[in-house]
Amino acid sequence: ESDVILDACNFAMNHATTAGGAVFLQTKADLVVRGGRFLKNLCDLEGGAIHLDTESTGTLANARFIGNQAAEGGAVYVEASSLVVTNTVFVKNVATTLGGGVHAFFATTCRIASTSMSLNSAGVGGGGIFDTGSDTVVSNSILYKNTVGGTTGTTAQLLSLASMPVVNFSCVQGGWPGLGGAGIISADPLFTNPAANNLHLMPASPCVDAGAAALREPDTLDLDDDNDLAEPTPVDCDFAPRLLAAEVDLGAYEVASYGTGCVGDCAPANIDGTFGNGVVNIDDILMTLNDFGPCPMPPAVCPCDSSPINANGTVGNGSINIDDLFDVINSFGVCP
Template identity: 30%
Template sequence: PRPYDATDRPRGDGSDLDIGAYEFIGTAQPNPLPNRPVNESPMDGETLLGFVFSMVSSPFSDDDPEDDHVASQWEVSLTNDFTDIWGGTGYTKNFLTTLRAIVEGEPFPAETTFWWRVRHADSYGAWSEWSVPTSYQTRAPGALLQVPQDFATIQSAIDNSVDGDEIVVATGTYKEDIDFLGKNIVLTSTNPLDATVVATTVIRLSNSRFPTVNFSRPTGQPTFPTLTGFTIHGSPFGIDCNGADATISHNVVKSGPIDQCDGFILDNRIEGGEGILDPDEALIEGNTILSGGIQGQFSFPTIRDNLITGVSGRAITECHGLIEGNTITGVSGRGIAECHGLIQSNTITYNGFGGIDECDGTIRNNLVAFNKTPTNSGGGSGIVGCDGIIEKNIVAWNSTDTNASGIAGCDGTIKNNLVLFNHAVGGLGGPPGGGGGIAGCDGDIYNNVVYGNSTERIGGGIWLCDGNIRNNIIWGNTAAEGDQYYESSVPSYCCIEDWNGGGTGNISQDPLFIDPSNRDFRLLSTSPCIDAGAFVRSVTSDYWGDPRGLDGTVEPRGDGSNYDIGADEFLGKELFHLGSDIDGTGWVDAVDLLRLRDEWKAPVSEPSEIDLNGDDRIDSTDLDILIRDWHRGTGPG
C-alpha cells in the first residue's frame, strides 16, 4: 500500500510516497521455495501393465500459504542420472500433478526401463528441487486385455495397451468415446462374425462434439489398428481415422461417417450418417451402405463388391481407383459420378438421378438399367458425360423426362455395348430434343447393338453423334422424327432398319438375333450381319469375350476382315471350344459349370480358360456367358 513511512528523515513533499513502482515497507523477506514433490505413481521399480498413462506427483506444498502452484516440469530418462532424456514437458501449466500417457507426442515403447522426476513452481516463479527419481518398466506386447473383466471401460484398456495387444470386449453398451492413441492394437467384440454379438456390443457416445471412435496419430507416423465387431452409435462424427491405415470390419455404424481411413473397410453395415468419406487409398469391400454412400476428395480407393442402396444423393463420387463388382440400386442421386478410374462389372439400377456420370476412365461390363432422371435435370439417365472407353456394358430401360436416356455426351470410344429399350421424353422446358439410345457422343462408335430405344421427339437410336460410326446394329428404335439414325456422321458397315442414307457397307436387312424378346442379341447362323463388318484395330473381341474376325460364312461380305456387325461375333458350332466349353469336349454342360464353380471368385494371375471374358475375375459375368452357351456345341460326347 502507498504511502508507507519507512524513514524518520523529511523527504519529498511530506506525503511519504516512494519514487518508482515499489513502495518500501521494511526489510524484504525471501520467498520460500516450494517443497520438494514426491513421486506417487508409478511406484519405484513397478512393472506396468501397459504404457504409463499417468505419472502422479504429490500435491503442491509451500511454507508461504499465499503461494499457488502455477507450473510444473517433468522429465523422463533412459538413465537414472538423467543424461539421456527421452521425453518431458518443459514448463507446463497443463500438467501440474498428473502427466497423461504421452510425453510431447510420443507413446512409451514396450519392454523399456525409465526414470522420471518432477518439480513444481510457485506464483513468484520459484522452483522446488526435483523429486527423487523413481523407475518403472513397460511390459512386453501381445497381451490379451478383457473388458470389463480387466478394465471397466474400453478406453482404460486402450490406455494400458501396447502395440500388438488385443482387447476383447464383452457384450454390453459402453457409453464412452474411445481413442486408439496411435497404437497398433486389435479392438474386437467376442465374435465379430455373429450378428447378435455385434448388435449387442455397442459403443455409444451421447456427446455430439467428438467422434465415437478416434484413431489419433500423436506422432504422425503410420498406424495399423483394427476395429471389428461393434455397433457404433451416438456421434454425428462417427469413426475418424485421421489417415490411419486402420482395418474396420464387421461393424454396424448407425451414426456418423467412416472418415479418412487409408486401410481396409470390410464387411460393415453403414446405416446412418455420411457413409464413407475421403477414403484415400483404402480397400472398401463387402460393405452394405444404406446411408451417405462413398464420397471421395481426389481419392484413389479400391471399391469392390459392396451393396449401396437407399442412399440420399450420389452413391460413389470422386473416387479414382478401381470400382468393381458393386451393386448400386435405389439411391436418389447418381450411381457413380466424377470417378476417373476403371469402372467394371457393377450393377447400377433403379437410381433416381441416373447411372454413371462424368467418369473418364474405362467403363466395362456394367449393367446400367432402370435408372431415371427427373424433369429439368438436364437429362442423361444411363451413362452420361464420360470420355473414356465404354465397352461391353448393358445400358437398358433407363428413362428421362428430358433428353438422352441411354449413352449421352460421351466422347471416348463406345464399343461392344448393348443399348436397349431406353426412353427419353425429349426437350421439356426447352428446345426440341430427344435421344433414346446414343446421343451427343463425338467419339468412335463401334460394334454396338442399339435396339428398342424410344423418344417422343427426335432420334430414337443414334442422334447427334459425329465420330466414326461402324459395325453397329441399329434396329427397332422409335421417335417422332428419326427413328433409327438422325443428325449424325455418315455410318459405315452398319445394319440400320429402313436405311437409305448412303455410306459404305451399310445394310438394312433384319439382323436375325437369336431371341431379342428374351434379350438374346447374338446372331443366328443365317444373319446377314455375319462377316459383313469392317476391321477395327481397337475391337479385338466381342461383348462376350470371343475373338473378332472369325470366318462365319462362305459368302464374301464386308471389307473382307470377317468382322461381324453388332456386339456378337458368330462362332459356329465347330469353334465352340473357344468359349464356354472349358473342358474341351465340344459341349457345354455340368462339368464346365463345376469347373467354374471350383474357381469362383479366385484371383486370376495369368490367362485362364475359366476366365471366359478375360477380365482377370471368375465371377457372374463368366457364369452369364456359360449359361448363354448351355448345351451348345458339336454335341454330347
C-alpha cells in the first residue's frame, strides 16, 4: 500500500518489462497525477506509461500521454482498480494488442471526462479505449481517428468485452450505439494540429459548447487552488477557465476566448484567461511586435494571430507577422 502524488512531473523514454513503463502501483495504492507529461515510455506487457493493479485508485487530471507503447494499454492499463481521468490528452499511444490509449480490465470504476483521444492505435481492439468487464463511463470527451489495424469507426474508438460502457455528450467517430447516447456527435472535431500532438479545438469546431457542464468531474485535485474540492472542475487541460459559455466544450481544452471579438484587441492578458480590453491601442501594437514570429506550441496561446481569416471560419496561420500588425493598426480605437 502506498500513496503517490505526481504534480507537474514529466516522464520520458522509460522502459519496463512487465508493468508500467513509467509508473506501476499495486495492492491498494493511490495515484494522483496533476499535470505533467508521459512521453514515449515503453512497457513490454501492460501499461506503456501507467499500470494500476489490485484495488488501487488512479486520479489523473491535466496530463498528456504522447507516444507511449505497450502490448496492452498503450498509455494506461488498469486492472481490478479504479481510474478517473479528467482534462487529459492521449495522442499517438500504441498497443500492439488491446487499448491504444486505455485498457480497463475488470476495473471497478473507469470514468473518462473532458478528455481528448486521437491517433492512438491498437493491433487487435480499442484503438482509444478497450474495456473488459469494467464499469466505464465517458462524458464530455472526444474519441476520434483512433485506429485498429489502420481502420477507424466506433469500435476503433471504444470497444468493450463483457461490459456495457455508458457514453454521453461526446464526439465519437462513427457515433455511439450503446448505453447513454445523449449529446453524441460524430463530426470531425477540428483539432488544431493533431500531427503535432496539438488537440486544441479550432473556433469552428462542432465540439465547441457541445458538452454538458453538469457532467464535469468534481475538482478533487483542486486544480484552481481555491480549496474547494466539491466544485465542478473549473479549468481545462491548460488550467484556463473551463466554463466560458452556457455549456463546456468537448475534450481536454476549451476554445480560448481571445478577447472581445474585436480584430487586433489582443492586450492585455486578463486574469480570467481572456485577452483584450475593448480598445485597440499602443499596447496591442507592442504585444504584436513582442510576439513576432512563429506562435509557441500549446499550452501557450497566440492571441495576436488574427490574420488571415480562413475558409473554415478560423483566424490566423500560426505566425505573428506584418499582416497581423496591419490588423492592429487598421482597427485602432474603441472596438465597435
